[in-house]
Amino acid sequence: MPAIEELITEFGRLPGIGRKTAQRLTYYLLKNSPAEARRLAGALVRVAEEVRTCGRCANLSDRDPCEYCADPRRSTEQLCVVEEASDIAAIEKSGNYRGLYHVLGGRLSPLDGIGPEQLNVSPLIERLRAGVREVIVATNPSVEGEATATYLHRLISPLEGVRITRLARGLPVGGDLEYADGVTIAEAFAGRRDM
Amino acid sequence: MPAIEELITEFGRLPGIGRKTAQRLTYYLLKNSPAEARRLAGALVRVAEEVRTCGRCANLSDRDPCEYCADPRRSTEQLCVVEEASDIAAIEKSGNYRGLYHVLGGRLSPLDGIGPEQLNVSPLIERLRAGVREVIVATNPSVEGEATATYLHRLISPLEGVRITRLARGLPVGGDLEYADGVTIAEAFAGRRDM
Numbered sequence: 001m002p003a004i005e006e007l008i009t010e011f012g013r014l015p016g017i018g019r020k021t022a023q024r025l026t027y028y029l030l031k032n033s034p035a036e037a038r039r040l041a042g043a044l045v046r047v048a049e050e051v052r053t054c055g056r057c058a059n060l061s062d063r064d065p066c067e068y069c070a071d072p073r074r075s076t077e078q079l080c081v082v083e084e085a086s087d088i089a090a091i092e093k094s095g096n097y098r099g100l101y102h103v104l105g106g107r108l109s110p111l112d113g114i115g116p117e118q119l120n121v122s123p124l125i126e127r128l129r130a131g132v133r134e135v136i137v138a139t140n141p142s143v144e145g146e147a148t149a150t151y152l153h154r155l156i157s158p159l160e161g162v163r164i165t166r167l168a169r170g171l172p173v174g175g176d177l178e179y180a181d182g183v184t185i186a187e188a189f190a191g192r193r194d195m
Numbered sequence: 196m197p198a199i200e201e202l203i204t205e206f207g208r209l210p211g212i213g214r215k216t217a218q219r220l221t222y223y224l225l226k227n228s229p230a231e232a233r234r235l236a237g238a239l240v241r242v243a244e245e246v247r248t249c250g251r252c253a254n255l256s257d258r259d260p261c262e263y264c265a266d267p268r269r270s271t272e273q274l275c276v277v278e279e280a281s282d283i284a285a286i287e288k289s290g291n292y293r294g295l296y297h298v299l300g301g302r303l304s305p306l307d308g309i310g311p312e313q314l315n316v317s318p319l320i321e322r323l324r325a326g327v328r329e330v331i332v333a334t335n336p337s338v339e340g341e342a343t344a345t346y347l348h349r350l351i352s353p354l355e356g357v358r359i360t361r362l363a364r365g366l367p368v369g370g371d372l373e374y375a376d377g378v379t380i381a382e383a384f385a386g387r388r389d390m
Contacts, residue, residue: 047201061197
């Protein structure tokens, strides 16, 4: 396969990138900068070689244990459970949370054949037995995320001394009441707080 | 910079790919397949190393002369002038044209500081003097593309024995008259043909 066609094909395999976009990206790199193509190639190889799964929390990182598990300033009493490693980046950007994480590696989804045994759950229970005071369930506000949260609650609630919380539902900041869906508005009413 | 962050940054440099998409692509590759990341890296390196500009038509190709210039079955009497090498792929896909190409490497755009001297025009004139019977101006149907076509027409028309044509304007096949813009409809009327 000619080099140009091969790169178009490889770009086109990425999610959300169709053939037209793949062509655009390929010709952009060809026209503007072979150096940029090499830098992107280098970053890809580095990720393939260096990134591994943290043995404690299953976060993806250059290090094992990852930067959060290895950080002595973070509280070991709080554990935030997320579906994917990418969710950690979003939470860290908010800049408030100072506890540790646990990555499930997905969510319950019977239609896709993903049950509890496909998720990183047993190590979670092990960790909870080692002095964690609060589990913050931060699965996505989707049907599967809710089902996963319910499953985790049932699993964790027998453990004594562990508080189980989940992230608040409500109107997104900067959002518009007019365009919010009914379920979100209902959740915002149910979770209303005194001013 | 950690490997994950570096790949997000590099993806984010590509046109039309914002930080969110860059994150999504990075975590997709991390989660699904380091092998795919390596394959994409290989394709990028190959493009950076192997692809060059054809010395005759300025197409981008693994070969010089490119596959079209080197193909003895293609007519040397027709020359199709395009703005970018990527336009050639689109024309080839239509499968009708059997002549040669000439890539301008852009279009006239005074606001971006692109004048005639930034385009691959002198070699075009040289080629036209060597037995070409027809120049098909296939610049884009945009303001800049039209200006470029007009400029080329003025430049080429003094040459004797060279017919100058341009691609027809009209309704795109599969399009909807209702949603076509007024200029396109006007062009479709002006270029109407007997049935």
